[in-house]
Amino acid sequence: MSKRQFLIIGLGTFGINLARYLSEKNAEVTAIDRDEQRTQEASSFLQNVITGDATDEKMLRSIGLSDIDVAVVSLSKNLESSILITLLLRELGAKKIIVKSINQMHARIATRVGADRVIYPEVEMAKKLAESLVSPNILEEIELSPDYNLVEIVVPKKFWNKTLRQANIRGVYNLNVIAIKRKVPILNDAGESDIKEEINIAPLAEDEFAEGDIIVVIGKEPDIEKLNTD
Amino acid sequence: MKKENRSQEVTEDQELVEMGKFYFVNGKYDEAVEEFKKALKVNPGSPEIFYNLGLVYESRNKPEEAIKMYKKALAIDPKYKLAKQHYEKLIGL
Structure with missing residues:
Protein backbone atom coordinates (compact mmCIF):
# COMPACT_ATOMS: atom_id res chain seq x y z
CA MET A 1 0.00 0.00 0.00
CA VAL A 123 -12.50 26.31 20.62
CA GLU A 124 -12.42 22.50 20.56
CA MET A 125 -9.68 22.40 23.19
CA ALA A 126 -11.49 24.98 25.34
CA LYS A 127 -14.65 22.86 25.19
CA LYS A 128 -12.74 19.72 26.19
CA LEU A 129 -10.99 21.52 29.00
CA ALA A 130 -14.28 22.93 30.29
CA GLU A 131 -15.81 19.46 30.23
CA SER A 132 -12.85 17.94 32.05
CA LEU A 133 -12.91 20.70 34.68
CA VAL A 134 -16.63 20.31 35.30
CA SER A 135 -16.55 16.49 35.19
CA PRO A 136 -13.03 15.42 36.17
CA ASN A 137 -14.05 11.75 36.12
CA ILE A 138 -14.82 11.93 32.42
CA LEU A 139 -11.46 11.54 30.73
CA GLU A 140 -12.43 11.46 27.08
CA GLU A 141 -15.65 12.03 25.20
CA ILE A 142 -16.34 11.34 21.54
CA GLU A 143 -19.63 12.34 19.97
CA LEU A 144 -20.82 9.40 17.88
CA SER A 145 -24.07 11.06 16.83
CA PRO A 146 -26.13 13.98 18.15
CA ASP A 147 -27.62 11.57 20.71
CA TYR A 148 -24.90 9.07 21.49
CA ASN A 149 -21.46 9.54 22.98
CA LEU A 150 -18.53 7.27 23.67
CA VAL A 151 -16.96 8.16 26.98
CA GLU A 152 -14.00 7.13 29.09
CA ILE A 153 -14.92 7.49 32.73
CA VAL A 154 -13.22 6.61 36.01
CA VAL A 155 -15.22 3.74 37.50
CA PRO A 156 -17.37 5.09 40.36
CA LYS A 157 -16.49 3.91 43.86
CA LYS A 158 -19.79 2.08 44.31
CA PHE A 159 -18.77 -0.37 41.58
CA TRP A 160 -15.37 -1.30 43.02
CA ASN A 161 -15.05 -5.07 43.51
CA LYS A 162 -18.39 -5.69 41.79
CA THR A 163 -18.90 -7.71 38.63
CA LEU A 164 -20.51 -6.20 35.57
CA ARG A 165 -23.57 -8.28 36.31
CA GLN A 166 -23.79 -6.94 39.87
CA ALA A 167 -23.19 -3.36 38.78
CA ASN A 168 -25.96 -3.72 36.16
CA ILE A 169 -24.91 -0.54 34.36
CA ARG A 170 -26.94 -1.47 31.31
CA GLY A 171 -30.12 -2.10 33.29
CA VAL A 172 -29.89 0.92 35.59
CA TYR A 173 -28.25 3.52 33.35
CA ASN A 174 -28.96 2.25 29.85
CA LEU A 175 -25.23 2.36 29.05
CA ASN A 176 -23.08 -0.29 27.41
CA VAL A 177 -19.64 -0.98 28.87
CA ILE A 178 -17.46 -1.85 25.89
CA ALA A 179 -14.06 -1.94 27.58
CA ILE A 180 -12.30 -1.74 30.93
CA LYS A 181 -8.86 -0.14 31.09
CA ARG A 182 -6.67 -0.94 34.05
CA LYS A 183 -3.25 0.20 35.18
CA VAL A 184 -1.57 -2.93 36.42
CA PRO A 185 1.42 -2.62 38.76
CA ILE A 186 4.50 -4.53 37.57
CA LEU A 187 8.16 -4.95 38.43
CA ASN A 188 10.51 -4.52 35.48
CA ASP A 189 13.68 -6.55 34.87
CA ALA A 190 15.71 -4.13 36.99
CA GLY A 191 13.34 -4.68 39.93
CA GLU A 192 11.83 -1.21 39.60
CA SER A 193 8.10 -0.81 39.97
CA ASP A 194 6.11 0.48 37.01
CA ILE A 195 2.63 0.39 35.52
CA LYS A 196 1.38 -1.49 32.50
CA GLU A 197 -1.91 -0.48 30.96
CA GLU A 198 -4.20 -3.39 30.10
CA ILE A 199 -7.45 -3.21 28.22
CA ASN A 200 -10.26 -5.72 28.48
CA ILE A 201 -12.30 -5.38 25.31
CA ALA A 202 -15.91 -6.60 25.48
CA PRO A 203 -15.77 -7.55 29.19
CA LEU A 204 -17.84 -10.47 30.40
CA ALA A 205 -20.64 -10.33 32.96
CA GLU A 206 -18.40 -11.94 35.58
CA ASP A 207 -15.47 -9.53 35.11
CA GLU A 208 -14.92 -7.37 38.15
CA PHE A 209 -14.29 -3.64 38.45
CA ALA A 210 -11.37 -2.49 40.57
CA GLU A 211 -10.38 0.83 42.08
CA GLY A 212 -8.70 3.00 39.48
CA ASP A 213 -10.33 1.27 36.49
CA ILE A 214 -11.43 3.35 33.55
CA ILE A 215 -14.53 2.17 31.76
CA VAL A 216 -15.39 2.93 28.18
CA VAL A 217 -19.15 3.28 27.77
CA ILE A 218 -21.54 4.13 24.96
CA GLY A 219 -24.84 5.81 25.62
CA LYS A 220 -26.85 8.99 25.76
CA GLU A 221 -25.38 12.04 27.44
CA PRO A 222 -28.02 12.35 30.21
CA ASP A 223 -27.45 8.68 31.13
CA ILE A 224 -23.68 9.20 31.20
CA GLU A 225 -24.19 12.26 33.38
CA LYS A 226 -26.40 10.23 35.71
CA LEU A 227 -23.75 7.53 36.06
CA ASN A 228 -21.15 10.18 36.80
CA THR A 229 -23.14 12.03 39.43
CA ASP A 230 -25.17 9.26 41.12
CA MET B 1 29.08 4.84 66.14
CA LYS B 2 27.29 7.46 64.12
CA LYS B 3 28.27 5.71 60.90
CA GLU B 4 26.76 2.44 62.11
CA ASN B 5 23.41 4.14 62.87
CA ARG B 6 23.34 5.65 59.42
CA SER B 7 23.88 2.32 57.69
CA GLN B 8 21.06 0.84 59.75
CA GLU B 9 18.75 3.65 58.62
CA VAL B 10 19.55 3.06 54.95
CA THR B 11 18.71 -0.61 55.32
CA GLU B 12 15.49 0.23 57.07
CA ASP B 13 14.31 2.59 54.35
CA GLN B 14 15.21 0.07 51.65
CA GLU B 15 13.27 -2.60 53.47
CA LEU B 16 10.24 -0.34 53.74
CA VAL B 17 10.45 0.49 50.03
CA GLU B 18 10.64 -3.19 49.12
CA MET B 19 7.66 -3.89 51.36
CA GLY B 20 5.75 -1.05 49.71
CA LYS B 21 6.59 -2.41 46.26
CA PHE B 22 5.40 -5.85 47.33
CA TYR B 23 2.05 -4.43 48.42
CA PHE B 24 1.84 -2.33 45.27
CA VAL B 25 2.33 -5.20 42.82
CA ASN B 26 -0.26 -7.16 44.76
CA GLY B 27 -2.79 -4.38 44.39
CA LYS B 28 -2.79 -3.43 48.06
CA TYR B 29 -2.52 0.28 47.48
CA ASP B 30 -3.33 1.60 50.96
CA GLU B 31 -0.72 -0.64 52.54
CA ALA B 32 1.80 0.34 49.86
CA VAL B 33 1.26 4.05 50.55
CA GLU B 34 1.69 3.41 54.26
CA GLU B 35 5.05 1.68 53.74
CA PHE B 36 6.31 4.34 51.36
CA LYS B 37 5.34 7.08 53.80
CA LYS B 38 7.17 5.28 56.58
CA ALA B 39 10.20 5.02 54.29
CA LEU B 40 10.00 8.75 53.61
CA LYS B 41 10.26 9.47 57.32
CA VAL B 42 13.50 7.53 57.40
CA ASN B 43 14.83 8.93 54.13
CA PRO B 44 12.97 12.08 53.05
CA GLY B 45 15.39 12.75 50.19
CA SER B 46 14.79 9.55 48.24
CA PRO B 47 13.50 10.13 44.70
CA GLU B 48 12.62 6.43 44.47
CA ILE B 49 10.08 6.69 47.28
CA PHE B 50 8.37 9.71 45.71
CA TYR B 51 8.33 7.89 42.36
CA ASN B 52 6.71 4.84 43.92
CA LEU B 53 4.10 6.97 45.65
CA GLY B 54 3.43 8.60 42.29
CA LEU B 55 2.86 5.18 40.74
CA VAL B 56 0.35 4.21 43.40
CA TYR B 57 -1.60 7.44 42.90
CA GLU B 58 -1.44 7.07 39.13
CA SER B 59 -2.77 3.50 39.34
CA ARG B 60 -5.69 4.75 41.40
CA ASN B 61 -6.43 7.49 38.88
CA LYS B 62 -5.36 10.32 41.10
CA PRO B 63 -3.27 12.16 38.52
CA GLU B 64 -2.85 15.38 40.50
CA GLU B 65 -1.34 13.60 43.49
CA ALA B 66 0.78 11.49 41.15
CA ILE B 67 2.11 14.59 39.38
CA LYS B 68 3.11 16.10 42.74
CA MET B 69 5.05 12.99 43.65
CA TYR B 70 6.81 12.72 40.28
CA LYS B 71 7.73 16.40 40.51
CA LYS B 72 9.30 15.81 43.92
CA ALA B 73 11.23 12.81 42.60
CA LEU B 74 12.49 14.89 39.67
CA ALA B 75 13.38 17.85 41.90
CA ILE B 76 15.75 15.54 43.76
CA ASP B 77 16.97 13.64 40.70
CA PRO B 78 16.22 15.41 37.38
CA LYS B 79 17.63 12.43 35.47
CA TYR B 80 15.20 9.91 36.96
CA LYS B 81 14.04 8.39 33.68
CA LEU B 82 10.93 6.52 34.79
CA ALA B 83 9.69 9.43 36.92
CA LYS B 84 10.22 11.74 33.94
CA GLN B 85 8.32 9.44 31.58
CA HIS B 86 5.32 9.18 33.88
CA TYR B 87 5.36 12.89 34.72
CA GLU B 88 5.48 13.94 31.08
CA LYS B 89 2.71 11.55 30.15
CA LEU B 90 0.44 12.88 32.88
CA ILE B 91 0.98 16.53 32.07
CA GLY B 92 0.38 15.77 28.40
CA LEU B 93 3.85 16.29 26.96
Whole structure:
Protein backbone atom coordinates (compact mmCIF):
# COMPACT_ATOMS: atom_id res chain seq x y z
CA MET A 1 0.00 0.00 0.00
CA SER A 2 1.44 3.38 -0.97
CA LYS A 3 1.94 6.01 1.69
CA ARG A 4 -0.79 8.58 2.19
CA GLN A 5 0.27 12.01 1.06
CA PHE A 6 -0.45 15.24 2.87
CA LEU A 7 0.08 18.87 2.05
CA ILE A 8 0.37 21.35 4.89
CA ILE A 9 0.20 25.02 4.12
CA GLY A 10 1.35 27.21 6.98
CA LEU A 11 4.01 26.10 9.45
CA GLY A 12 2.96 27.88 12.61
CA THR A 13 2.82 25.94 15.87
CA PHE A 14 -0.17 23.93 14.68
CA GLY A 15 1.11 23.23 11.17
CA ILE A 16 4.62 22.25 12.17
CA ASN A 17 3.40 19.90 14.88
CA LEU A 18 0.89 18.34 12.53
CA ALA A 19 3.70 17.82 10.00
CA ARG A 20 5.92 16.27 12.66
CA TYR A 21 3.30 13.81 13.93
CA LEU A 22 2.26 12.81 10.41
CA SER A 23 5.85 12.14 9.41
CA GLU A 24 6.35 10.13 12.62
CA LYS A 25 3.42 8.02 11.43
CA ASN A 26 5.23 7.42 8.14
CA ALA A 27 3.00 9.63 6.05
CA GLU A 28 4.48 11.54 3.15
CA VAL A 29 4.24 15.23 3.92
CA THR A 30 4.84 18.31 1.77
CA ALA A 31 4.89 21.60 3.64
CA ILE A 32 4.78 25.19 2.45
CA ASP A 33 5.43 28.43 4.30
CA ARG A 34 6.60 31.87 3.31
CA ASP A 35 8.91 32.13 6.28
CA GLU A 36 12.34 30.63 5.60
CA GLN A 37 13.09 30.14 9.29
CA ARG A 38 10.02 27.94 9.64
CA THR A 39 10.72 25.93 6.51
CA GLN A 40 14.29 25.37 7.69
CA GLU A 41 12.99 24.02 10.98
CA ALA A 42 10.61 21.69 9.14
CA SER A 43 13.45 20.52 6.85
CA SER A 44 15.05 18.80 9.83
CA PHE A 45 12.35 16.12 9.70
CA LEU A 46 10.62 16.57 6.30
CA GLN A 47 11.99 16.01 2.82
CA ASN A 48 9.57 18.12 0.85
CA VAL A 49 9.52 21.64 2.21
CA ILE A 50 8.86 24.65 0.03
CA THR A 51 9.56 28.26 0.92
CA GLY A 52 7.00 30.23 -1.01
CA ASP A 53 3.62 31.86 -1.27
CA ALA A 54 0.79 29.34 -1.53
CA THR A 55 -1.55 32.00 -2.93
CA ASP A 56 0.56 31.74 -6.08
CA GLU A 57 -1.48 29.48 -8.37
CA LYS A 58 1.55 28.46 -10.43
CA MET A 59 3.38 27.32 -7.37
CA LEU A 60 0.42 25.27 -6.15
CA ARG A 61 0.03 23.67 -9.59
CA SER A 62 3.69 22.63 -9.56
CA ILE A 63 3.11 20.47 -6.48
CA GLY A 64 0.86 18.03 -8.32
CA LEU A 65 -2.24 18.14 -6.18
CA SER A 66 -3.71 15.03 -7.77
CA ASP A 67 -1.29 12.92 -5.71
CA ILE A 68 -2.21 14.61 -2.42
CA ASP A 69 -4.80 12.82 -0.30
CA VAL A 70 -5.43 15.62 2.18
CA ALA A 71 -4.45 19.29 2.10
CA VAL A 72 -4.46 21.20 5.40
CA VAL A 73 -4.57 24.98 5.37
CA SER A 74 -3.23 26.10 8.72
CA LEU A 75 -2.57 29.81 8.40
CA SER A 76 -2.93 31.33 11.83
CA LYS A 77 -3.51 35.00 11.04
CA ASN A 78 -3.99 35.79 7.40
CA LEU A 79 -7.68 35.24 6.73
CA GLU A 80 -7.61 36.43 3.12
CA SER A 81 -4.73 34.17 2.15
CA SER A 82 -6.35 31.21 3.87
CA ILE A 83 -9.58 31.69 1.90
CA LEU A 84 -7.75 32.23 -1.38
CA ILE A 85 -5.62 29.12 -0.89
CA THR A 86 -8.71 27.04 -0.02
CA LEU A 87 -10.39 28.22 -3.21
CA LEU A 88 -7.31 27.49 -5.33
CA LEU A 89 -6.91 24.03 -3.81
CA ARG A 90 -10.54 23.25 -4.65
CA GLU A 91 -10.20 24.55 -8.21
CA LEU A 92 -6.97 22.64 -8.75
CA GLY A 93 -8.62 19.38 -7.75
CA ALA A 94 -7.45 18.68 -4.20
CA LYS A 95 -9.21 15.55 -2.97
CA LYS A 96 -9.85 16.68 0.59
CA ILE A 97 -9.29 20.10 2.15
CA ILE A 98 -9.16 20.76 5.87
CA VAL A 99 -8.98 24.37 7.03
CA LYS A 100 -7.87 25.58 10.43
CA SER A 101 -10.32 28.29 11.17
CA ILE A 102 -9.27 31.72 12.47
CA ASN A 103 -12.78 32.76 13.55
CA GLN A 104 -16.41 31.85 12.94
CA MET A 105 -16.78 34.06 9.88
CA HIS A 106 -13.69 32.44 8.39
CA ALA A 107 -15.16 28.99 9.08
CA ARG A 108 -18.33 29.88 7.14
CA ILE A 109 -16.46 31.34 4.19
CA ALA A 110 -13.98 28.44 4.08
CA THR A 111 -16.87 25.99 3.83
CA ARG A 112 -18.46 28.03 1.04
CA VAL A 113 -15.26 28.13 -1.03
CA GLY A 114 -14.64 24.42 -0.79
CA ALA A 115 -13.30 23.24 2.57
CA ASP A 116 -14.42 19.70 3.33
CA ARG A 117 -13.82 20.19 7.00
CA VAL A 118 -13.16 23.21 9.18
CA ILE A 119 -11.43 22.78 12.48
CA TYR A 120 -11.18 25.28 15.31
CA PRO A 121 -8.56 23.79 17.67
CA GLU A 122 -8.71 26.52 20.28
CA VAL A 123 -12.50 26.31 20.62
CA GLU A 124 -12.42 22.50 20.56
CA MET A 125 -9.68 22.40 23.19
CA ALA A 126 -11.49 24.98 25.34
CA LYS A 127 -14.65 22.86 25.19
CA LYS A 128 -12.74 19.72 26.19
CA LEU A 129 -10.99 21.52 29.00
CA ALA A 130 -14.28 22.93 30.29
CA GLU A 131 -15.81 19.46 30.23
CA SER A 132 -12.85 17.94 32.05
CA LEU A 133 -12.91 20.70 34.68
CA VAL A 134 -16.63 20.31 35.30
CA SER A 135 -16.55 16.49 35.19
CA PRO A 136 -13.03 15.42 36.17
CA ASN A 137 -14.05 11.75 36.12
CA ILE A 138 -14.82 11.93 32.42
CA LEU A 139 -11.46 11.54 30.73
CA GLU A 140 -12.43 11.46 27.08
CA GLU A 141 -15.65 12.03 25.20
CA ILE A 142 -16.34 11.34 21.54
CA GLU A 143 -19.63 12.34 19.97
CA LEU A 144 -20.82 9.40 17.88
CA SER A 145 -24.07 11.06 16.83
CA PRO A 146 -26.13 13.98 18.15
CA ASP A 147 -27.62 11.57 20.71
CA TYR A 148 -24.90 9.07 21.49
CA ASN A 149 -21.46 9.54 22.98
CA LEU A 150 -18.53 7.27 23.67
CA VAL A 151 -16.96 8.16 26.98
CA GLU A 152 -14.00 7.13 29.09
CA ILE A 153 -14.92 7.49 32.73
CA VAL A 154 -13.22 6.61 36.01
CA VAL A 155 -15.22 3.74 37.50
CA PRO A 156 -17.37 5.09 40.36
CA LYS A 157 -16.49 3.91 43.86
CA LYS A 158 -19.79 2.08 44.31
CA PHE A 159 -18.77 -0.37 41.58
CA TRP A 160 -15.37 -1.30 43.02
CA ASN A 161 -15.05 -5.07 43.51
CA LYS A 162 -18.39 -5.69 41.79
CA THR A 163 -18.90 -7.71 38.63
CA LEU A 164 -20.51 -6.20 35.57
CA ARG A 165 -23.57 -8.28 36.31
CA GLN A 166 -23.79 -6.94 39.87
CA ALA A 167 -23.19 -3.36 38.78
CA ASN A 168 -25.96 -3.72 36.16
CA ILE A 169 -24.91 -0.54 34.36
CA ARG A 170 -26.94 -1.47 31.31
CA GLY A 171 -30.12 -2.10 33.29
CA VAL A 172 -29.89 0.92 35.59
CA TYR A 173 -28.25 3.52 33.35
CA ASN A 174 -28.96 2.25 29.85
CA LEU A 175 -25.23 2.36 29.05
CA ASN A 176 -23.08 -0.29 27.41
CA VAL A 177 -19.64 -0.98 28.87
CA ILE A 178 -17.46 -1.85 25.89
CA ALA A 179 -14.06 -1.94 27.58
CA ILE A 180 -12.30 -1.74 30.93
CA LYS A 181 -8.86 -0.14 31.09
CA ARG A 182 -6.67 -0.94 34.05
CA LYS A 183 -3.25 0.20 35.18
CA VAL A 184 -1.57 -2.93 36.42
CA PRO A 185 1.42 -2.62 38.76
CA ILE A 186 4.50 -4.53 37.57
CA LEU A 187 8.16 -4.95 38.43
CA ASN A 188 10.51 -4.52 35.48
CA ASP A 189 13.68 -6.55 34.87
CA ALA A 190 15.71 -4.13 36.99
CA GLY A 191 13.34 -4.68 39.93
CA GLU A 192 11.83 -1.21 39.60
CA SER A 193 8.10 -0.81 39.97
CA ASP A 194 6.11 0.48 37.01
CA ILE A 195 2.63 0.39 35.52
CA LYS A 196 1.38 -1.49 32.50
CA GLU A 197 -1.91 -0.48 30.96
CA GLU A 198 -4.20 -3.39 30.10
CA ILE A 199 -7.45 -3.21 28.22
CA ASN A 200 -10.26 -5.72 28.48
CA ILE A 201 -12.30 -5.38 25.31
CA ALA A 202 -15.91 -6.60 25.48
CA PRO A 203 -15.77 -7.55 29.19
CA LEU A 204 -17.84 -10.47 30.40
CA ALA A 205 -20.64 -10.33 32.96
CA GLU A 206 -18.40 -11.94 35.58
CA ASP A 207 -15.47 -9.53 35.11
CA GLU A 208 -14.92 -7.37 38.15
CA PHE A 209 -14.29 -3.64 38.45
CA ALA A 210 -11.37 -2.49 40.57
CA GLU A 211 -10.38 0.83 42.08
CA GLY A 212 -8.70 3.00 39.48
CA ASP A 213 -10.33 1.27 36.49
CA ILE A 214 -11.43 3.35 33.55
CA ILE A 215 -14.53 2.17 31.76
CA VAL A 216 -15.39 2.93 28.18
CA VAL A 217 -19.15 3.28 27.77
CA ILE A 218 -21.54 4.13 24.96
CA GLY A 219 -24.84 5.81 25.62
CA LYS A 220 -26.85 8.99 25.76
CA GLU A 221 -25.38 12.04 27.44
CA PRO A 222 -28.02 12.35 30.21
CA ASP A 223 -27.45 8.68 31.13
CA ILE A 224 -23.68 9.20 31.20
CA GLU A 225 -24.19 12.26 33.38
CA LYS A 226 -26.40 10.23 35.71
CA LEU A 227 -23.75 7.53 36.06
CA ASN A 228 -21.15 10.18 36.80
CA THR A 229 -23.14 12.03 39.43
CA ASP A 230 -25.17 9.26 41.12
CA MET B 1 29.08 4.84 66.14
CA LYS B 2 27.29 7.46 64.12
CA LYS B 3 28.27 5.71 60.90
CA GLU B 4 26.76 2.44 62.11
CA ASN B 5 23.41 4.14 62.87
CA ARG B 6 23.34 5.65 59.42
CA SER B 7 23.88 2.32 57.69
CA GLN B 8 21.06 0.84 59.75
CA GLU B 9 18.75 3.65 58.62
CA VAL B 10 19.55 3.06 54.95
CA THR B 11 18.71 -0.61 55.32
CA GLU B 12 15.49 0.23 57.07
CA ASP B 13 14.31 2.59 54.35
CA GLN B 14 15.21 0.07 51.65
CA GLU B 15 13.27 -2.60 53.47
CA LEU B 16 10.24 -0.34 53.74
CA VAL B 17 10.45 0.49 50.03
CA GLU B 18 10.64 -3.19 49.12
CA MET B 19 7.66 -3.89 51.36
CA GLY B 20 5.75 -1.05 49.71
CA LYS B 21 6.59 -2.41 46.26
CA PHE B 22 5.40 -5.85 47.33
CA TYR B 23 2.05 -4.43 48.42
CA PHE B 24 1.84 -2.33 45.27
CA VAL B 25 2.33 -5.20 42.82
CA ASN B 26 -0.26 -7.16 44.76
CA GLY B 27 -2.79 -4.38 44.39
CA LYS B 28 -2.79 -3.43 48.06
CA TYR B 29 -2.52 0.28 47.48
CA ASP B 30 -3.33 1.60 50.96
CA GLU B 31 -0.72 -0.64 52.54
CA ALA B 32 1.80 0.34 49.86
CA VAL B 33 1.26 4.05 50.55
CA GLU B 34 1.69 3.41 54.26
CA GLU B 35 5.05 1.68 53.74
CA PHE B 36 6.31 4.34 51.36
CA LYS B 37 5.34 7.08 53.80
CA LYS B 38 7.17 5.28 56.58
CA ALA B 39 10.20 5.02 54.29
CA LEU B 40 10.00 8.75 53.61
CA LYS B 41 10.26 9.47 57.32
CA VAL B 42 13.50 7.53 57.40
CA ASN B 43 14.83 8.93 54.13
CA PRO B 44 12.97 12.08 53.05
CA GLY B 45 15.39 12.75 50.19
CA SER B 46 14.79 9.55 48.24
CA PRO B 47 13.50 10.13 44.70
CA GLU B 48 12.62 6.43 44.47
CA ILE B 49 10.08 6.69 47.28
CA PHE B 50 8.37 9.71 45.71
CA TYR B 51 8.33 7.89 42.36
CA ASN B 52 6.71 4.84 43.92
CA LEU B 53 4.10 6.97 45.65
CA GLY B 54 3.43 8.60 42.29
CA LEU B 55 2.86 5.18 40.74
CA VAL B 56 0.35 4.21 43.40
CA TYR B 57 -1.60 7.44 42.90
CA GLU B 58 -1.44 7.07 39.13
CA SER B 59 -2.77 3.50 39.34
CA ARG B 60 -5.69 4.75 41.40
CA ASN B 61 -6.43 7.49 38.88
CA LYS B 62 -5.36 10.32 41.10
CA PRO B 63 -3.27 12.16 38.52
CA GLU B 64 -2.85 15.38 40.50
CA GLU B 65 -1.34 13.60 43.49
CA ALA B 66 0.78 11.49 41.15
CA ILE B 67 2.11 14.59 39.38
CA LYS B 68 3.11 16.10 42.74
CA MET B 69 5.05 12.99 43.65
CA TYR B 70 6.81 12.72 40.28
CA LYS B 71 7.73 16.40 40.51
CA LYS B 72 9.30 15.81 43.92
CA ALA B 73 11.23 12.81 42.60
CA LEU B 74 12.49 14.89 39.67
CA ALA B 75 13.38 17.85 41.90
CA ILE B 76 15.75 15.54 43.76
CA ASP B 77 16.97 13.64 40.70
CA PRO B 78 16.22 15.41 37.38
CA LYS B 79 17.63 12.43 35.47
CA TYR B 80 15.20 9.91 36.96
CA LYS B 81 14.04 8.39 33.68
CA LEU B 82 10.93 6.52 34.79
CA ALA B 83 9.69 9.43 36.92
CA LYS B 84 10.22 11.74 33.94
CA GLN B 85 8.32 9.44 31.58
CA HIS B 86 5.32 9.18 33.88
CA TYR B 87 5.36 12.89 34.72
CA GLU B 88 5.48 13.94 31.08
CA LYS B 89 2.71 11.55 30.15
CA LEU B 90 0.44 12.88 32.88
CA ILE B 91 0.98 16.53 32.07
CA GLY B 92 0.38 15.77 28.40
CA LEU B 93 3.85 16.29 26.96
